[in-house]
Amino acid sequence: MWDSHPDFWAVVHNAWQKDFHGSPMFILVKKLQHTKAILKQWNRCVFGYVQQQLQTGRATLEATQNALLINPLNPSLISSKAQAKLAFLDLLRVEESFLRQKSRQLWLSDCDKNSLFFHSMVKYRIARNSIRTVQLQDGSFSLNPSTIKSHTVDFFKALHNTQCTVPIPKSPPMISLSDSEQVALCVAVSDDEIKATLFSLKPLSSPGLDGFSAAILSFISGMAGAREVHFDNGRLRIEA
Numbered sequence: 001m002w003d004s005h006p007d008f009w010a011v012v013h014n015a016w017q018k019d020f021h022g023s024p025m026f027i028l029v030k031k032l033q034h035t036k037a038i039l040k041q042w043n044r045c046v047f048g049y050v051q052q053q054l055q056t057g058r059a060t061l062e063a064t065q066n067a068l069l070i071n072p073l074n075p076s077l078i079s080s081k082a083q084a085k086l087a088f089l090d091l092l093r094v095e096e097s098f099l100r101q102k103s104r105q106l107w108l109s110d111c112d113k114n115s116l117f118f119h120s121m122v123k124y125r126i127a128r129n130s131i132r133t134v135q136l137q138d139g140s141f142s143l144n145p146s147t148i149k150s151h152t153v154d155f156f157k158a159l160h161n162t163q164c165t166v167p168i169p170k171s172p173p174m175i176s177l178s179d180s181e182q183v184a185l186c187v188a189v190s191d192d193e194i195k196a197t198l199f200s201l202k203p204l205s206s207p208g209l210d211g212f213s214a215a216i217l218s219f220i221s222g223m224a225g226a227r228e229v230h231f232d233n234g235r236l237r238i239e240a
Helices: 008-016 022-048 050-070 076-105 115-128 144-159 177-186 191-199 214-223
Strands: none
Touching: 008 022, 177 191
């Protein structure tokens, strides 16, 4: 959704230019956090509430069409209708992109409005990730949220406090690595390998907890200097 806006990549570029001082990993983490904060603020200002903007755009287009029915030869109304239609179609694309990302589904087909499908997938994900009813120990079912919460806590408390022993399965034979394979595991990862892996991800996939999509990280990787991506001590900062 964001990358459809002409100013998006400029916003990312400008946010990344802020200077921080410290270790290379500290600088990288701080730049990611700063860029994320700037993008959140920019999103609220530019896109705001998608559904509300869509309703306003639809109302503007309908009002222009109704006025044009009364005065069909008015050149000003003809131009206004064309502009309102383009603006409304842009909002439809924004809505579809928003729902697509929220539902984490791929396109059914290019240039096809799939809003109903994405709405359904969002509802499905919410339903799948929520517990609406539980079966109690007496065999009855409860829909009460408080009862569901207390029963879930009691169940796992009893599960982790059990005194019964669980037999440990016999481990399969261990596979040993050859000397050359062990050496290959210790070879430093090259910049080309990192970029190839990053660029192979789907643009809207989010490889880490930072929430950045692969498309944004690919763009940032082109701006990050060698000092910012240098990593050789085997540890990540806790902020990362």
